[in-house]
Amino acid sequence: MANFTPVSAAIGGALIGLSAVLLMLSTGRIAGISGIFSGLLNLRGEDKGWRISFVGGLILAPILAGLIGYGMAQPKLPSSWAVIVVAGLLVGFGTRLGGGCTSGHGICGIGRLSLRSIVATIVFMVTAVVTVAITHHALGG
Amino acid sequence: MWIIAPLLCGLIFGAGLLISGMVQPTKVLGFLDIFGAWDPSLAVVMGAALAVSIPGFMLADRNARPWFAGQYFRPGKSGIDLPLVSGAGLFGIGWGLVGLCPGPALESLATLSPGIIVFVAAMAAGMIAHDAWQQSRLAAQRERLLASATDG
Numbered sequence: 001m002a003n004f005t006p007v008s009a010a011i012g013g014a015l016i017g018l019s020a021v022l023l024m025l026s027t028g029r030i031a032g033i034s035g036i037f038s039g040l041l042n043l044r045g046e047d048k049g050w051r052i053s054f055v056g057g058l059i060l061a062p063i064l065a066g067l068i069g070y071g072m073a074q075p076k077l078p079s080s081w082a083v084i085v086v087a088g089l090l091v092g093f094g095t096r097l098g099g100g101c102t103s104g105h106g107i108c109g110i111g112r113l114s115l116r117s118i119v120a121t122i123v124f125m126v127t128a129v130v131t132v133a134i135t136h137h138a139l140g141g
Numbered sequence: 142m143w144i145i146a147p148l149l150c151g152l153i154f155g156a157g158l159l160i161s162g163m164v165q166p167t168k169v170l171g172f173l174d175i176f177g178a179w180d181p182s183l184a185v186v187m188g189a190a191l192a193v194s195i196p197g198f199m200l201a202d203r204n205a206r207p208w209f210a211g212q213y214f215r216p217g218k219s220g221i222d223l224p225l226v227s228g229a230g231l232f233g234i235g236w237g238l239v240g241l242c243p244g245p246a247l248e249s250l251a252t253l254s255p256g257i258i259v260f261v262a263a264m265a266a267g268m269i270a271h272d273a274w275q276q277s278r279l280a281a282q283r284e285r286l287l288a289s290a291t292d293g
Contacts, residue, residue, distance in 0.1 A: 003171050003180040005162060012161025013189030019154035020190070021197025026146035028207035028214050031154065033243040038268045050147040055247055057151020062251040064152070065159055072159060075241075075249050076167050077256035083238055088246075088260040090235025092267020095243060098228020099218065102242040103154075105229070106187060109216075111194030119221050124233030125173075131237025132173040 020108050023054070032104020033058075034095035098124070143209040155248050161186045164248055166240030173237055 020031040027050055036051050062072035095101045098120055109117020162168040163186055171180030236242050241260055249257040
């Protein structure tokens with residue numbers, strides 16, 4: 001557990017929880033990123049303003065952090081474009097079909113003590129752990 | 142104010158992902174890799190987030206209305222069904238392949254990394270494909286209902 005960073009994890013996690021609560025208190029919306037983003041993809045629908053604003057804040061965060069000297073490192077991704085595309089498709093399709101992602105089910109849903117979200121979170125955690133076990137160990141990557 | 146509040150919430154959310162390190166796929170994969178050099182940080186992130194969100198949502202339940210909106214937009218669905226389980230299962234596979242879920246993926250667009258841009262485009266395509274598939278299923282269902290109504 002050499003990489004374990006409990007203090008920054010707790011501070012960051014508390015901020016994510018605070019963001020979800022503030023969005024609910026102020027606009028009455030669930031801070032589920034897959035739901036917020038997918039609402040921007042259809043041409044119809046009028047409630048786009050708050051979605052653009054939230055996603056804008058999300059993208060602005062690392063830019064502002066960079067200005068005060070805490071720039072974000074380039075994310076390390078698999079070298080295979082095919083893996084990146086397949087993963088993106090699965091994340092997009094799966095979050096729509098399952099009605100949420102790590103934030104919507106894992107933090108907001110469980111935060112509202114929803115059984116649906118508890119089940120969804122257990123399922124995506126298990127398939128993700130199995131996927132990593134296969135790709136990192138069974139396939140020797 | 143209604144447009145500033147979500148912007149601030151996005152900023153706070155983004156700061157949380159940055160500070161916790163969860164914006165980095167390697168950090169997330171370190172948690173998911175329970176058979177390797179396991180890094181439990183993501184569990185602490187979720188625990189801390191829930192420690193704030195559970196009492197926070199209870200507080201919101203006591204308000205009749207949100208501050209800047211006429212009503213709460215809470216998910217209406219309850220109960221466990223096949224779409225929930227299969228969707229969560231597929232999402233987990235994609236998450237495990239790269240270590241990116243929607244929040245960190247969108248936030249990382251700020252780095253202009255080509256891999257991130259391709260991932261987000263594929264994610265959007267997956268969402269659009271799902272919605273198109275659902276719509277065609279609904280349309281077929283409606284047609285069948287109409288056909289049976291005229292037959293009978």
